Amino acid sequence: MPEVLKAPLVVEFPFTRSLGPVQSAFLTGLRERVVLGVTTTDGRTLVPPVEYDPVTADDLRDLVEVGSTGTVTTWAWNHAPRRGQPLTTPFAWVLVRLDGADTALLHALDAPGPDAVHTGMRVRIRWAGERTGAITDIACFEPYDGEPAELTGSTGEFADPVGGIVAAARLDYTYSPGRAQTAYINSLVDRRTVGERCPSCRKVYVPPRGACPTCGVPTAEQVEVGPRGTVTTFCIVNIKAKNLDIEVPYVYAHIALDGADLALHARIGGIPYDQVRMGLRVEPVWTDGARYPDHYRPTGEPDADYDAYKELL
Amino acid sequence: MTRDIAVVAFAQTDVLRTTDELSEVEMLMPVLHSVLDRTGLKTADIGFTCSGSSDYLAGRAFSFTLALDGVGAWPPISESHVEMDGAWALYEAWTKLLTGDADTALVYSYGKSSPGSLRDVLTRQLDPYYVAPLWPDSVALAALQAQALIDAGDTDESALAAIGVRSRRVATLNSRAQLRGSLPQGDYVVRPLRTGDCPPVGDGAAAVILAAGARARELCSRPAWIRGIDHRIEAHALGVRDLTDSPSTRLAAERAGAFERPVDTAELHAPFSSQEVVLRKALRLDDSVRVNLSGGALAANPMMAAGLVRVGEAAARIHRGESDRALAHATSGPCLQQNLVAVLEGEPR
C-alpha cells in the first residue's frame, strides 16, 4: 500500500458569545475586581454564578458579592501546561470555594510546586493586569495566609457592562483521507481520474469513498474514467466566495465523466456562462501544479441526449 | 407494553492508536459486516438503525453522513443518529423496538481520536463562558476528581495503580484491547494521575444488534435480555457536584433494576482508574462481581464507542454462557457527568 496521505487541518474560529444578565454581571465584575455570586431560593450562594439553579432549575437573578479569598476544595498538579491554559509555568488546577460561597470555581493556582499545595489551603485571586470582562480577568489564584478579603460593597451594577465575549478556539488535527481517496488523489497527479467499481452492483464511483453507499461493501476494482464527460445540471454562481480566486459569474456544474455512474462537481470555462446547457460535452483543463482540473471546457462534440444522462441527474 | 428485547450480536474493531490508513467508513464497515454475519441478517432485514459519533473528533461537520455509506442504506432505511456515545444510540433503538415499530435494530458507533489532540478537543465540551476559555483538559479534570477521592479517604495512589494494572492484565485475554499486559505505572500526567491511571487514546468502532421477543431467540442461542436500561445526567459545573460520588449512576442503576438482584459481571466505562472507585461505590459492587474482564476503558477507550463496547462485552459474556446477569455502564461528559446503566440477563442454562 502506498504511503498514507496526511495534512494538517486547523479548525479555528473566534466565537462571539452573547451573555445573559447573570453572566454579564459576573464577568463585568471581574473586570472591576469584584466577584459576584448568585443566591438560590434555599439560600445557597453559587460562585461562579449560574443562570439556572442546578437543583431546582429556577431562574437565578439575585447577585451578591463574595470574597476574593477562598479555600481549595481539590487540586491537581499540572507540570506541563498546554496551549491556552492560564499559566505557562507548572501550576495546580484548583476548585476554590471563595469566602461567602457554597460552591467552587475552577481556575489555576500559581504555586512553586505540588508540595506547596493541599486541599484546605487558603488562596486569593491574582487579577490580570489588563481586564476585559472574561474569566481570564482572574489571572490565577495564589497562596494566601492573611485575613479574608474585605468586600468592595459592590451592588452588582456597573457602568458599561460587558454584553459578550469573543472566545477564540483553535484545534489542530492531522487529516488523512483513507485508502480509497488516497488512491484517487494519487492518480490525479498523473492527470488521470480513477474511480472504483462496486463488486456487487457494478456501479463506478468517482471519487471513490471506500464503500459502495447503496450496497455497503468495500469497492476495490479501479476504473479510469473520463477525461470527457457530460454536464447533467448546473447553476450560475453570482456571489464571490471568500478565499476563492474566481471571477463571477461562473458556472458550477455536475459532470458525469464517461464511464462514471454519478456526477462530480466542477467549474465550466471556455464558454460564456449564459451558453452553458444541460447535456454539454466537456473535458478537463489542467494547470501546472494543481491537484484538480482548473475547470472543464466544451469539447465541441454535439450535446448528449437528455435520455443519455437523465439517470445521472 | 412489555416487550422483551435482547442484544443478540456484538462486534468491535481492534482499538488502535492510529488508523490513518482508513477513513471512518473504511474502519467501520468490517464491524457492520461482522455483526450482521453473526445473525445472518442483511441491512434490508433490519427494522431500525441508530448510530453515535462526534463531529468534534473528526474535525468536520456532518461527519456521520459519510459513515452511512458503510451501512448500504438502499432502499432507504429507518435511521437516526445521536451525537453521543453509542450506548445512547442503543437506548434510542431500545425505545424504538419497545414501540413495536421494529423487531430488529442495528446500533453502531465509532470514533477516531487520532486526528486531533483529544485532551484539547474535549475542553470544548465545557461551559463556554466560564470554563472552556481556560482549556482545562480531560486529564486535569479527572485528576481533580481523583484528588477529591484521595482527600476523602476513598482511595490512594497505590490503590489507583492497582486498578490500571488489573485492567491491563485481564486485557491480555482481549485481543481487541489497545493496552495489554504489564505496563509501567509511569509518570504523573496531571498529579495524582499517572500514565497508568489514564486511558489510552485510540480509534475504534463497535456494533450490536438488538432483537425483540421470538426474533431474538431465532437469531441467538442465548440472547442477552435487557432487563432494564436507564440514564441520568448531573449538573454541568464541577464546583457544584460532589466529585466523590455519582448520584446519576446510582439513580440510573436503580431505575434499571440493578439492585434487585446481584449481578455476576459488570462492565464499567471508567476511563480513569479513580472513576472506577466512584462507580463501584455508586453501584455497590463488591468483590464477588467480576468487573471489567475485558480490561475496560483503561485498556481501550475508543471515544463514542467505548460505552457501547461495555454493553456489547457484557452481552457477549451472556451469549457465551460466562454470565447470567451482567451490568453495563457508559459515561459521557467531564468527571462522569452523564451515566447510563443497563442490566442484561441470560435465561437459565
Add this chain to the structure above:
Amino acid sequence: MSKEPVAVVGIGQTKHVAARRDVSIAGLVREAALRALEDAELTWADIDAVVIGKAPDFFEGVMMPELYLADALGAVGKPMLRVHTAGSVGGSTALVAANLVAARVHGTVLTLAFEKQSESNAMWGLSLPIPFQQPLLAGAGGFFAPHVRAYMRRSGAPDTVGSLVAYKDRRNALKNPYAHLHEHDITLEKVQASPMLWDPIRYSETCPSSDGACAMILTDRAGAARAPRPPAWMLGGAMRSEPTLFAGKDAVSPRAGQDCAADVYRQAGVTDPRRDIDAVEMYVPFSWYEPMWLENLGFADEGEGWKLTEAGVTELDGDLPVNMSGGVLSTNPIGASGMIRFAEAALQVRGQAGEHQVERAGKVLGHAYGGGSQFFSMWLVGARPPES
C-alpha cells in the same frame, strides 16, 4: 398492547432573529422551553426526560452542548438525549421524544431544538477546509440550485414559480409574530427583481440565518386529559435515510422522502394525502423546494407540483395551505427549523396558530429534511386522537 398515543400539549418558540445578543445559549433554549411549559401549564418537576437536537456542534463551537445545557433545561437527575440528523434534526428529535412516550418509558417529555448561528458563521461551519479536497465552489445555494434546474427541466415548470413561493411565505410570515423576516413592504415584483445568486435561485428565494429555539411538551393519554388547551395528536411519524451521493440517486424527488411519507400515511390511515391532509408545514429552504416536495410527498403527480403553487392552492386561504408560518424561507435557526415545522403543524390542529391559523386544520403534516436531501423526518398530527 398497542403503542401509547402521543399528544402535544405545550409549544414554545423564541422570536427568531439574526442575532440574540441578550441571552446566552442556555438563555435562548430556556426561553422556548419555558413558553412550552407555560402553554402546557406544567413545571419542570412534571418533565420526565429531555430530548434535545441541533445541527453540527461547530456552529456554536460547543461540543455536545447538552452537557452544558442540562441545568438550564431542568434535566439534572433526569434522562437527556441529544439527536443529530443534519437539517432534519428538529423533526427527528421530536420523533425520538415521541417514541419515549409511545413506548411508555416516560409519561411527559420535553423536546427542544435550537441554533444560535450568531455565535459563529454557518458558512464557516459547513466549509471547514478539508485537505486534498477541492474547496466547495458554490455554498449551500450552489449545492441545491442544480437540483432545482433539474426539476425545472424535468417538470417544464415556468421560471416564475419560485418567486410565487417566496412571495407567499414572506407574506405568511407577517402573520406569525415569531418569524424572523417581517418584510412589510414585500411585493412579487421585489422578489422577482432581487439578485440572482445561484441561477436559478434568487436572493429572495433563499432562507435567512437565524438564532432561535423551539420546544414541545409531549405526553401520554393521561397527560393529554389534564392539558389546559386542546392537544395535537400524533397520527403517524417516521424517519428515512438514504446515502449522501450514490449512483441512481434522484436528488429532485429522493426515494427516502417518498418512503418516509408513505410510512406516515400508512400509520395514519391516509390513502389520498391531497384529500385527507388539510395543510403542510414543509422544509423549504429554497423556494423551489415547495413544488418539488409537493410531488415527493404525494400531494401532486410527478411534474405537477408547480401547478398547485401557481394556482394558489398552497396559499394561506388555498385548498392545501403550505408553510402558514412563513416557513424556513422566513425563519432558519438550522437545528430548530425541522422542529418548528412539527410544532407549527401541531399549533394548527390545536387551533392555536393565531393570525396564520387556517380554518380547516384537522390533519396537518410536519416535514423536515437534511444532508444532501437524504435524511427525512415527518409527522402527521390531528385534532382528534388516533383510532384503535
